[in-house]
Amino acid sequence: MQYGEKMHVPVTLRASGVVILNEGGDILLVRELGAPDQPAKAGLWHIPSGSVEEGENPQDTALREACEETGLRVRLVKFLNAYLGRFPDGVHILRTVWLAEPLPGQTPRPTFAHEVAEARYVSREEFAALYEAGQIRMSQTKLFCEDALREWTRLRVGSEAAGANA
Amino acid sequence: MQYGEKMHVPVTLRASGVVILNEGGDILLVRELGAPDQPAKAGLWHIPSGSVEEGENPQDTALREACEETGLRVRLVKFLNAYLGRFPDGVHILRTVWLAEPLPGQTPRPTFAHEVAEARYVSREEFAALYEAGQIRMSQTKLFCEDALREWTRLRVGSEAAGANA
Numbered sequence: 001m002q003y004g005e006k007m008h009v010p011v012t013l014r015a016s017g018v019v020i021l022n023e024g025g026d027i028l029l030v031r032e033l034g035a036p037d038q039p040a041k042a043g044l045w046h047i048p049s050g051s052v053e054e055g056e057n058p059q060d061t062a063l064r065e066a067c068e069e070t071g072l073r074v075r076l077v078k079f080l081n082a083y084l085g086r087f088p089d090g091v092h093i094l095r096t097v098w099l100a101e102p103l104p105g106q107t108p109r110p111t112f113a114h115e116v117a118e119a120r121y122v123s124r125e126e127f128a129a130l131y132e133a134g135q136i137r138m139s140q141t142k143l144f145c146e147d148a149l150r151e152w153t154r155l156r157v158g159s160e161a162a163g164a165n166a
Numbered sequence: 167m168q169y170g171e172k173m174h175v176p177v178t179l180r181a182s183g184v185v186i187l188n189e190g191g192d193i194l195l196v197r198e199l200g201a202p203d204q205p206a207k208a209g210l211w212h213i214p215s216g217s218v219e220e221g222e223n224p225q226d227t228a229l230r231e232a233c234e235e236t237g238l239r240v241r242l243v244k245f246l247n248a249y250l251g252r253f254p255d256g257v258h259i260l261r262t263v264w265l266a267e268p269l270p271g272q273t274p275r276p277t278f279a280h281e282v283a284e285a286r287y288v289s290r291e292e293f294a295a296l297y298e299a300g301q302i303r304m305s306q307t308k309l310f311c312e313d314a315l316r317e318w319t320r321l322r323v324g325s326e327a328a329g330a331n332a
Contacts, residue, residue, distance in 0.1 A: 005305040009250040009258075057317060059245045079225045082248030082260055084175040092175075094248055094260075139171040151223060 013093035016061035017049025018100035019148035020074060026121035027145055028108060029130075030069045032137070033117045044137035045130055047144055048119075049095065058096045066100060070119040071109040074100040077155070080147045083140050095140065099148045124149070179259035182227035183215025184266040185314035186240060192287035193311055194274060195296075196235045198303070199283045210303035211296055213310055214285075215261065224262045232266060236285040237275040240266040243321070246313045249306050261306065265314045290315070 020028035027047075034042025048069040052061045059076065066074045076098040085093045102108075110116035122130065127145060130136050186194035193213075200208025214235040218227045225242065232240045242264040251259045268274075276282035288296065293311060296302050 007251045007253065007304075008306050008309075009252050011250050057244060058247060078223060079245055079262070081224060082262055084177050084250065084258065084260065085173045086175050087173065092250065094250065096245070096248055138173075140174050143174075 009092065011092050011094045013091060014052040014058065015049055015093065015095045016052055016058040016065065017047045017095060017097050017144070018062050018066045018074060018076070019047055019080065019097060019144055020066065020070070020072065020100050020102060021148060021152050022121050024123075025149060025152060026123050027127055027148075028070060028072075028119060028121050029127075030110065030116045031118040033115060043117075043135075045122075045135055046137040046141055047097070049097070059098070062096070062098050062100070068112045069110055069116045071111045072102045072106050074102050076100050078151055080144065080151060083143060085140065095144075097144045097147075099151050175258065177258050177260045179257060180218040180224065181215055181259065181261045182218055182224040182231065183213045183261060183263050183310065184228050184232045184240060184242070185213055185246065185263060185310055186232065186236070186238065186266050186268060187314060187318050188287050190289075191315060191318065192289050193293055193314075194236060194238075194285060194287050195293075196276065196282045197284040199281060209283075209301075211288075211301055212303040212307055213263070215263070225264070228262070228264050228266070234278045235276055235282050237277045238268040238272050240268050242266050244317055246310065246317060249309060251306065261310075263310045263313075265317050 022028070029045040030048055031043065031045050048066045050061065050065040050068070052058050062076060063074065066072055078099045080097045080099055083095045083097065085095065087093065108119040108121075110119050127136075131142055136142065188194070195211040196214055197209065197211050214232045216227065216231040216234070218224050228242060229240065232238055244265045246263045246265055249261045249263065251261065253259065274285040274287075276285050293302075297308055302308065
């Protein structure tokens with residue numbers, strides 16, 4: 001018996017994003033201006049992310065959105081996860097998120113200044129405060145950042161252990 | 167307004183897998199023996215894949231499963247997508263799949279011989295015939311392989327163009 005075709009759930013909305021951390025584990029967030037048709041976004045913080053375009057690979061979307069929203073060329077360090085959301089009308093959205101790090105010698109500066117008001121690193125404490133204050137655009141953003149910090153810590157511990165053995 | 171917590175859909179089942187292609191674009195499939203409690207799997211072909219373990223990063227799962235089911239150490243070339251499935255009881259399963267290539271100088275040989283009967287490359291024509299005959303374990307496997315072949319072709323065209331310009 002095959003797992004049948006009925007089991008497959010088509011996903012109509014896809015987005016990709018990156019959690020960019022600096023050396024101290026601060027998180028790079030962007031604050032959206034909010035388009036006239038998307039007033040709900042205005043002024044809220046989120047990770048650099050956006051829609052996967054038709055025919056685009058989600059990994060390429062992540063790199064593109066990082067560049068557009070923060071001006072940074074980044075390296076994808078590790079895939080974190082795919083996070084599922086469902087709108088009240090039943091439409092599924094799937095967000096694929098990577099841990100990323102900027103290539104050296106750059107300063108965050110939004111390229112898409114008509115969409116993004118600001119891009120800056122926030123500490124974990126500030127992130128928690130923004131979340132509590134309802135200033136983070138999506139509740140899932142908290143999951144993205146927690147997963148990123150866990151993976152980032154694991155990678156650092158791994159590389160320190162490798163250094164100690166060298 | 168935040169996208170609320172209600173929008174998040176928790177995913178209880180996660181799996182990761184790899185589409186491994188050789189130079190000619192043949193697809194590495196494994197044929198499962200099927201455990202006594204999973205007779206539905208017996209004899210069917212699928213890509214190397216398996217469950218994401220507690221606390222495991224899905225990317226690491228993909229590498230682990232490739233090694234266990236084919237004996238190959240592979241490099242993840244590109245993330246393909248996350249594919250959503252839903253069982254009749256409403257449980258969601260999310261499968262993250264990468265295009266991968268074996269590190270040089272290896273021959274496929276299942277390490278987990280108690281789970282996998284055979285691992286070998288099949289041509290696209292043979293894949294289509296197996297699918298038609300109901301010998302591929304999941305209908306989604308067709309999507310995985312189609313997405314992998316598209317990305318593989320795109321990467322080859324890109325690298326040939328780069329070569330021509332060099």
